Amino acid sequence: MPFKDLKEFLDFLEEKNELVRIRKEVDPKYEGTAIAKKMDKEGGPAVLFEKIKGYGPEVSVVANVLGTRRRLAFGLETTEKNLVDEYLKRREKLVPPKKVNTGPVKEVVEKGEDIDILRSLPVFTYHEGDASPYISAGVVVSKNPETGLLAAGIHRVQVRGKNKLGALVLTPPVSTAYNKAEEMDKPLDVAIAVGLEPATLFASVVLAPMGPDKFTIAGSIRNEPVELTGCETVDVEVPAYAEVVVEGKLLPKLREVDGPFGETGGYYVTTESPVLQVNAITHRSRFIYQVIVPWTAENMILFGTSWEGELYKTVKTAIPAVKALHLTVGSGCAHAVLMVKKRTDEEARQALAFILSVNPFIKHAVAVDEDVDIYNPKEVEWALATRFQGDKDMVVLNQLPGSVLDPSTGKNWTTTKIGFDATKPLTEVNKYRKVRVPEEIEKKVEENWDTYF
Structure with missing residues (x-):
């Protein structure tokens, strides 16, 4: 049986001695990153920070979840040896998502004047040269305004204010949806889902610019449909068992400076990105905020494994x-x-x-x-x-x-x-x-x- 949510997977990792708990208070600015990076360098387990400076006991943070091929194999219910072959095999059978009325991610709903991103979410500032905190494990979800098809992928998201983000959506299918909306001079409804079970997180970075949608791919990998529920303020469906969802609109023809930000390649990158106006934040009453620390093994294992599979198919054919x-x-x-x-x-x-x-x-x-x-x-x-x-x-x-x-x-x-x-x-x-x-x-x-x- 696939994992229902992130917490179920973390419980499994703990049983396998693949997760450690940090009970000492940790600052989300730099300190959490330093601990996660040290664990990453030593090939260590996932890290669950139980006490985050500035936040209550209902908020925790997890890092390095898929930081080894072993943990990714656990998450996809296969073996390290069979990771790529099993991924390619499961992709052959499409399993579309299932829509449900609600889910645990709706236990707390914040709208309007209540929205204050950093008051609600322990967004990490990772490196000394970073301009601000960044959401690094958020799956940005939207709909193509022409086709209505769901688009999803992990994109770097900068915190710019209480209800303002910047989303660097450079790759399809989300970039395609945004470009279409911008051509129409309309904002694009988006949601950012944080804290997903491993198969859905993994599927979000699969290269599939022409489809199927990422949640169908996730269902194929899970051998079971992903349950999606509608958002509160935007016309987008998100995983019902996510830990956190941020809802908003990606504004057309408006760019602001994004960065510097310490990227996955190990260097700071400054660019410009669209403005995302936040309308709502929903989350579990006790939630686990997930981070992917840039320039760690987790980045490469999460992205690289599916890329290996797709590239292998191309090369072997030739x-x-x-x-x-x-x-x-x-x-x-x-x-x-x-x-x-x-x-x-x-x-x-x-x-x-x-x-x-x-x-x-x-x-x-x-x-x-x-x-x-x-x-x-x-x-x-x-x-x-x-x-x-x-x-x-x-x-x-x-x-x-x-x-x-x-x-x-x-x-x-x-x-x-x-x-x-x-x-x-x-x-x-x-x-x-x-x-x-x-x-x-x-x-x-x-x-x-x-x-x-």
Whole structure:
């Protein structure tokens, strides 16, 4: 059975020793971030802050919820090994959302003069250069004004006043909905849902600019419909079991400075974004406010896993020799590792050239053989150190589209991309035989691990 809400998942994580509680009072300005980042660097568990400075006992904050592939696998009810394959398999069956009259997110409703975003919500200020607090784990939900289809995705949201936000909606489908509304010179009804169960949060970042809607994708991943309920002041449906929902209107043809904000790429970004006028805040009577701390593993695991799946499909269709693909956490998903079962020595380099050309976010790529664990950085480095020669195994592509989050890119975000062929020459396979314990003994030890202690 899929998790009903965030709290149910956190209870599960606690049972698995994958969550710690911080009972000491923590300041939402910088201090909570510092604790979460230290836990992230150590590969530690999710962190539940039970006492937030300036807020009552009914408010808590959670960070690093999906900070490891293990916890994401728990959230999607699969295994680390099968994460990508299971995601792709479940996407094949569409499970549309189910509309309900109300839900726990409506237990408290604040409107009009009662609205004061920072009085109600413990929005974190993450880094010393940030201009203000930012909502970082909010799923922005809207409707396309032409088609009526729901649009959703995680976008950075800046707190600018008691009832004023800035929403940087640069990517579809939410950007498409906003652009259509702006063409009509009309505000766009939006809601920001915070504190969702893991499958719905994961689905919100899946690349699906042409549909289906993200809640249908979430239902597919959950194998059960997501329950949606209508908002109080805008024509948008949101997850009924969310912890918090902020409702408002994204105003047309009005931009204000957004930032600086310490982004997922590890640098501050200042831009302009539309103004979001807040009409209402609804939440549970006791709610858990979720944060995704920028430039941590959670960012990369949440976004990168579905990207891996979609990119793998594209690459494998063009180059069938590619058997698996991984986007590395440390690079912010800018580095790809390809497992290749090559039939010719050119095939690995063809795969490298293809992935570097087809995706602007991939800056460097490494091709390895099937005997290398692409999820183990130690083994990938080993392959680079012992199976790669710079004068003959490097693929260099100049003046390709790069990432807007990479400050080293040139004019119009162009960049040079490099591929590293760290696969064994087919004429010298035996020379590169990897040491290992016999497979049957490894399997025996794995199956009987607990009996050794």
